[in-house]
Amino acid sequence: MTASSIEAADWRSTRPPAELEASSAPEIAVEEVPLCAVCGSDRFASHAVAFDYELQTCRNPWRFVHCNACGHVRLHPRPAVSTLSVIYPPTYYSYHYETDIHPIAVRAKAILDRSKLRGILSALERPPQSYCDVGCGSGRFLRQMAGLGIPRSNIHGLELDAAVLEPLAKEGFRVFAERVEDCREIPDGSLDLVTMFHVIEHVADPGAVIERIAGWLAPGGVFAIETPNLDGLDARLFARTYWGGYHVPRHWNLFRPETLGRMLRDRGLEVVAMRQQTGHSFWMYSLHHWLRFEGHPHPGLARWFDPFQSVAILASFTAFDRLRALLGMRTSAMLLLARRPGGG
Numbered sequence: 001m002t003a004s005s006i007e008a009a010d011w012r013s014t015r016p017p018a019e020l021e022a023s024s025a026p027e028i029a030v031e032e033v034p035l036c037a038v039c040g041s042d043r044f045a046s047h048a049v050a051f052d053y054e055l056q057t058c059r060n061p062w063r064f065v066h067c068n069a070c071g072h073v074r075l076h077p078r079p080a081v082s083t084l085s086v087i088y089p090p091t092y093y094s095y096h097y098e099t100d101i102h103p104i105a106v107r108a109k110a111i112l113d114r115s116k117l118r119g120i121l122s123a124l125e126r127p128p129q130s131y132c133d134v135g136c137g138s139g140r141f142l143r144q145m146a147g148l149g150i151p152r153s154n155i156h157g158l159e160l161d162a163a164v165l166e167p168l169a170k171e172g173f174r175v176f177a178e179r180v181e182d183c184r185e186i187p188d189g190s191l192d193l194v195t196m197f198h199v200i201e202h203v204a205d206p207g208a209v210i211e212r213i214a215g216w217l218a219p220g221g222v223f224a225i226e227t228p229n230l231d232g233l234d235a236r237l238f239a240r241t242y243w244g245g246y247h248v249p250r251h252w253n254l255f256r257p258e259t260l261g262r263m264l265r266d267r268g269l270e271v272v273a274m275r276q277q278t279g280h281s282f283w284m285y286s287l288h289h290w291l292r293f294e295g296h297p298h299p300g301l302a303r304w305f306d307p308f309q310s311v312a313i314l315a316s317f318t319a320f321d322r323l324r325a326l327l328g329m330r331t332s333a334m335l336l337l338a339r340r341p342g343g344g
């Protein structure tokens with residue numbers, strides 16, 4: 001038996017927490033991910049083993065590995081494509097739209113969104129004429145950009161959940177229920193700004209996605225990409241299994257500024273800025289999972305840290321991470337701004 005197969009046998013026998021074990025959650029099919037998405041190396045070591053603590057869609061143990069050559073972290077193995085409807089149940093998407101969150105949180109989010117867009121636009125050295133949001137959800141960033149005077153016919157949105165796109169199409173936005181890799185409607189070299197918030201960690205081939213987006217950008221155009229940051233304090237504190245940013249088994253690639261920066265540069269983009277982003281839900285889910293599943297579970301206490309049930313705590317974690325960002329510390333998520341060279 002080789003060293004790696006002993007390690008493999010060991011993590012696969014990790015028992016689920018009692019609550020998950022007693023549930024009807026199935027064991028689902030997996031597929032191997034032999035190569036690092038950033039550098040192509042096949043050498044790796046174990047990073048973390050975790051369960052679907054958040055939605056309990058399946059009972060498998062899941063393992064993240066880090067690449068021995070470049071440090072990039074990926075889920076290996078990951079759910080087989082045939083299981084996507086299991087790990088993304090019908091209720092999943094609604095969790096990620098603001099309609100389900102408390103109205104105070106919605107207003108706070110709108111203010112944070114505006115300041116985030118202002119920061120992104122400062123990297124574009126001209127007024128934007130065209131825009132695409134990859135993973136546009138119910139379209140809040142599309143509407144913000146329309147509010148800045150960009151014609152809706154130049155504002156694009158991609159979202160896999162076709163139902164949410166209908167009203168956006170009626171409002172005149174150009175929306176497509178397609179993956180980036182399959183979308184042929186956006187001409188190369190045509191976009192001033194592309195944003196992709198918390199999508200890259202879900203996709204099977206992040207390099208192919210970034211390459212396609214880099215192609216869409218006009219010379220001087222900006223790509224803003226946001227994803228969990230493995231270097232954040234919460235990621236390090238809860239590294240063993242409970243970090244909310246693992247979002248097991250739906251996050252397939254996890255980055256730090258160095259690995260994401262390399263992936264952008266390898267596709268011809270210049271990284272012009274890295275901003276710390278707040279990640280209240282990662283803090284809350286980390287604490288929630290720890291209280292609910294570690295040792296003697298505390299489900300009642302854990303509920304206080306469910307981001308959809310506790311607006312006050314959500315707000316305080318946002319404030320905490322925002323303060324950390326102001327102090328220059330590494331927070332739960334990062335936003336990288338990359339530019340296509342040229343354009344004066």
Ligand SMILES: [Zn+2]
Nearest residue numbers: 036039067070
């Ligand atoms: Zn690598």
